[in-house]
Amino acid sequence: MANIPQEEYIFKTTSACAGCSSSLCLRHILKAAGPDSVLVVPACCTSVIQGIYPNTAFNIPVYNVAFAAAAAVASGMSTALRAAGRKTNVICYAGDGGTVDIGIQALSGALERGTDFLYICYDNEAYSNTGMQRSGGTPLGAATTTTPGGKTEGKKDLDLIVEAHDPPYMATACSAYPIDLYKKVEKALSIEGPTFIHILAPCPPGWRYPADKTVEMGKLAVRTGMWILYEREHGQLSISGPSKNAMRKPLPIEEYLEKQGRFKNIDQRSITVLQQQVERHMARIAREAEGIC
Amino acid sequence: MSERLAISKPVKAACGKTGTWRTFRPVVDREQCNACGLCAMYCPDGCIDDDQNIDLEFCKGCGICANECPKKAIEMVREED
Numbered sequence: 001m002a003n004i005p006q007e008e009y010i011f012k013t014t015s016a017c018a019g020c021s022s023s024l025c026l027r028h029i030l031k032a033a034g035p036d037s038v039l040v041v042p043a044c045c046t047s048v049i050q051g052i053y054p055n056t057a058f059n060i061p062v063y064n065v066a067f068a069a070a071a072a073v074a075s076g077m078s079t080a081l082r083a084a085g086r087k088t089n090v091i092c093y094a095g096d097g098g099t100v101d102i103g104i105q106a107l108s109g110a111l112e113r114g115t116d117f118l119y120i121c122y123d124n125e126a127y128s129n130t131g132m133q134r135s136g137g138t139p140l141g142a143a144t145t146t147t148p149g150g151k152t153e154g155k156k157d158l159d160l161i162v163e164a165h166d167p168p169y170m171a172t173a174c175s176a177y178p179i180d181l182y183k184k185v186e187k188a189l190s191i192e193g194p195t196f197i198h199i200l201a202p203c204p205p206g207w208r209y210p211a212d213k214t215v216e217m218g219k220l221a222v223r224t225g226m227w228i229l230y231e232r233e234h235g236q237l238s239i240s241g242p243s244k245n246a247m248r249k250p251l252p253i254e255e256y257l258e259k260q261g262r263f264k265n266i267d268q269r270s271i272t273v274l275q276q277q278v279e280r281h282m283a284r285i286a287r288e289a290e291g292i293c
Numbered sequence: 294m295s296e297r298l299a300i301s302k303p304v305k306a307a308c309g310k311t312g313t314w315r316t317f318r319p320v321v322d323r324e325q326c327n328a329c330g331l332c333a334m335y336c337p338d339g340c341i342d343d344d345q346n347i348d349l350e351f352c353k354g355c356g357i358c359a360n361e362c363p364k365k366a367i368e369m370v371r372e373e374d
Contacts, residue, residue, distance in 0.1 A: 004334075006343075012351040013338040015308035018315075019355035024337040051307030059303040178334055204355075212356030212369075215335050 004182055005031050011057045014049040019211030021175035021201035021218070022046055022122050026093065028178040029120065032185035035060060037089040038077060042070035042103060044095030045129045046122075067102045070094050071110035074117045082116060089118065089189050096123040096137035100158045111165035111194045118188045118195045121158065122175075124203035132206040139226075140277075141270035142262045144206075150266055154277065162196050163232065170196040171231035176218025180240055184231060191233075200227045208261025217259065225250040225278045228285050237288045247282055306351075311338070315354030317369035321345050325366035332358035332367060 009030035016023040022045050030037070039062045041047045047064050050056045065073045070092045078090040094103055099121040107119060126144050127133040134144040136156040143150050162170055169191045173181040181199065188195035202217040204210065209217060221227040222242050229240035239247065253275050257263040301307075326345055333341040335357050340348040347358075359367040 008339045010339065011303060011305045011307060012340060012348060013306075013308060013311045013353070015311070016337065018353035019357055020337050024335065027337070027339055049308070051301065051304075053299060054301050055304045055307035056301035057303065057305075057307040210356075212360040214337070214355070215357055215361050 004028070004179065005034075007031065007035075009035070009059050011059055014057045015051065016045065016049040017203075017205055017211070019204045019214045020045075020049075021124065021199075021203065021214055022095075023049070024178065024214070025120075025122055025173075025175045025181060025199055025201060028182045029091070029093070029185050030060060032182045033089050033091060033189060036087070037061075037091055038063065038081075040065060040070050040074045040077065040090065040092045042092075042094050042098040043067040043129070044093075044098050044122075045124075046093055046095070048129060067098055068106055070098060070103050071106040071115075071117075071119060074119070075110045075113060075115040078115050078117045090116070091189075092117065092119045094119070094121055095127075095129070096121060096125060096158075097127040097135040099123075100136040100156045104161070108161075108165065111162065111167055111196070113194075115194050116192055118185070118197065120185075120197045120199065122199045122201040123158075124201045124206060125155070126203075126206055128203050128206040140274055141257075141266035143265065144262070150263075150270065154273075159198055162198075165194075166235065167196055168193045169231070169233050170198075172198045172200070172227065172229055174200045174218045174222055174227055174229060175202065176215045176222065177229065177240075177242055180229060180242065187231070187233075206262070208264075209259055213259065217256075220251070220256040220259065222246050223251045224253045224256040225282045226253055226256050226274075228282065230285060230289070237285070239285065239289050247286060250278075250282065253278055310350050311353050312348075312350045315349075315352060315372055317354045317356060318349065318372050319347055319352065319354070319356070319358050319367050320370050321347065322366045322368065325364045326362075327364055327366075329363065331361055331363065335361050 229243040
């Protein structure tokens with residue numbers, strides 16, 4: 001922990017809910033990025049927790065943009081800054097709705113253009129800013145306000161979509177492992193070109209669990225294999241420490257599901273499907289890490 | 294020019310004193326605490342400093358610190374009135 005800087009770039013405090021993962025992630029992301037950074041934030045929780053005009057809790061430049069535009073705005077910003085000879089970090093910080101649903105074409109475009117920026121998607125698996133509506137990132141069986149009986153479709157695999165663009169660096173992280181996240185942000189910003197980090201961000205009111213369990217929930221996601229921490233640098237995949245341990249003997253996914261109110265009414269069939277998906281995903285990542293596929 | 298653009302300025306307490314949201318207050322047991330710093334790392338709002346002093350003006354009382362403390366040195370105590 002000694003190497004994480006003491007400086008805070010968010011003043012006390014944002015209006016985020018008690019126990020918010022997004023605030024926790026952002027604290028550590030900004031520590032890694034340092035003061036010479038610009039945040040581009042599309043509509044998401046982070047655009048409403050900053051404070052009420054003319055005040056903001058964020059002590060670095062933030063540009064609030066339209067839902068579909070984050071990566072496109074970052075492209076222009078990065079090009080302008082580089083043309084002016086500045087090394088300023090351009091960081092998109094978008095939710096899962098603004099990434100896997102509405103912002104995907106802008107993200108795809110920016111990755112294809114080779115924009116020098118870091119795109120971070122913090123994934124709380126629904127549109128929680130507007131009251132927890134289903135998104136493309138919501139997993140099978142999860143109840144939201146628009147899928148009260150549980151979602152009947154699976155979670156869109158954003159990482160595979162990003163991987164298809166072959167960025168020089170991409171990683172997954174989780175709010176329960178801030179040191180791992182810090183190192184990944186540091187590494188992503190040291191690499192030129194488009195980089196991408198996908199963070200699982202448990203959401204107490206949306207996932208319906210007590211606020212003090214945020215970190216516990218993130219750890220359970222990793223220990224059950226529902227979320228795998230890895231990084232892929234120039235096509236070379238390496239599994240991060242916590243997931244390496246978890247994948248040797250993963251916990252059954254029920255331990256993760258039963259602690260969340262959103263999975264209260266999930267049926268056995270969906271649990272089996274989820275368990276099979278988790279096993280397939282783990283096997284695929286393990287094969288890739290060994291260089292088999 | 295900047296007067297005509299909607300630019301917010303960074304200030305402390307931009308969202309008010311969020312300590313008023315709290316129903317349970319974290320209390321550190323100094324006998325148990327070994328100053329590992331995990332509570333400060335996990336606090337979503339950065340309300341805990343290096344010496345485990347908790348800024349009660351802003352602490353929202355989420356209880357992550359108490360839940361994650363390996364020594365169980367933080368207790369959540371109900372706020373009176």
